[in-house]
Structure formats: C-alpha cells, structure tokens
Amino acid sequence: MTRMTPLLDRNEQFASAYTPVPLGPPAAQVFIVTCLDHRVDPAIVLGLRLGDAPVIRNAGGRITEAVIDDVAYIAFLAEQLFGGQLEDDRLFEVAILHHTQCGTGLLADPGFRRQAAEATGRPEAALEASAVTDPYITVKADVERLLASPRLSPKVSVSGHVYDLDTGRVTTILDARSPLPTAG
Numbered sequence: 001m002t003r004m005t006p007l008l009d010r011n012e013q014f015a016s017a018y019t020p021v022p023l024g025p026p027a028a029q030v031f032i033v034t035c036l037d038h039r040v041d042p043a044i045v046l047g048l049r050l051g052d053a054p055v056i057r058n059a060g061g062r063i064t065e066a067v068i069d070d071v072a073y074i075a076f077l078a079e080q081l082f083g084g085q086l087e088d089d090r091l092f093e094v095a096i097l098h099h100t101q102c103g104t105g106l107l108a109d110p111g112f113r114r115q116a117a118e119a120t121g122r123p124e125a126a127l128e129a130s131a132v133t134d135p136y137i138t139v140k141a142d143v144e145r146l147l148a149s150p151r152l153s154p155k156v157s158v159s160g161h162v163y164d165l166d167t168g169r170v171t172t173i174l175d176a177r178s179p180l181p182t183a184g
Ligand SMILES: [Zn+2]
Pocket: 035, 036, 037, 059, 060, 061, 099, 101, 102, 103, 104
C-alpha cells in the first residue's frame, strides 16, 4: 500500500486523455521560482499547462546557490536547443513568487530557529536568511540576488511577485529586468 494510490487513480484519468508535449522552449517564456507550500501550486494559481514553464520550488521560493545552478543550466540548455528560434534573442523571464503566511516565517523566532537548526543540521544563520516574514521585502531581495549573480545569462530577465493567500491574487512587485543593459 502507498498513499499514492488515490493519486494514481487521478493519474489514470489524466493519462486517458493525455497528449504528449514535445520538448520546446517554455511556451509562456517564463521560469517560475516559488515556495513548496502545497497551497501555492503555480500550475493552479497561474493556470500553467504542460510545456508552459519550468518550475523550481523550495522552502520560501528563495534564490539559493542550488536555484542559481539550475537557472544557469536551463539557460544554457535553452540557448543550445532553441537559441535560433527565440524572439528578441531572449531565453526566458525568471519570475520569483513569494507568498503571505509562509511557513518559513516561523524561522524569525530565535527559539524556533534554534530547534530547527538542531533538527535539520543547518546553521541558524542560514535558516534565518531563508525566512520569508514579509514576502514583499524578500522577493525584492531575491530578484536583486539573482540579477547580481555572475552566472546569470544576460539573455534572462528576472521579475518579482507576491501571492496573497487571503485573496488568491498575485501582485507584481518588480517588473522584469536583465542583468546587463541590452544592446540596441
Ligand atoms: Zn512558503
């Protein structure tokens, strides 16, 4: 037995009406970075369909070195596979989506953070830095962090957004910007 059993039943329904999607550039030209919170599924919140957008999810939707690794690799891959097919020579926009009521916000409490550090083996400072207490502030910090990375392709832009769990609405906080001025 597995708790996946009812979900596999749903998959059976999905597969019965499935049409394969060939590998191509993300149809929405967007790459989403968001929280792993099960109330924040970008496929549902943003109406994504298969082939629309790569998605990275971690606690808080934070820009970590691991996220930068993946963005750099996907930019390389997109350039190699689809470089000639893209409008304006742009690869994609990385949309960072933080949200209200994030569970990482609890890490702002020193006692909670100490316990979390003991349980996970992660340094307290790293846990404190990962906390999303105010998504309107952290999403701006993470847009700047990604834009400042020397590993970010100049053909990638970065934007910041907040999802409000009370209203279901996503608000853009920072419009898309590229790491370097584009020629022409
Ligand atoms: Zn969260």
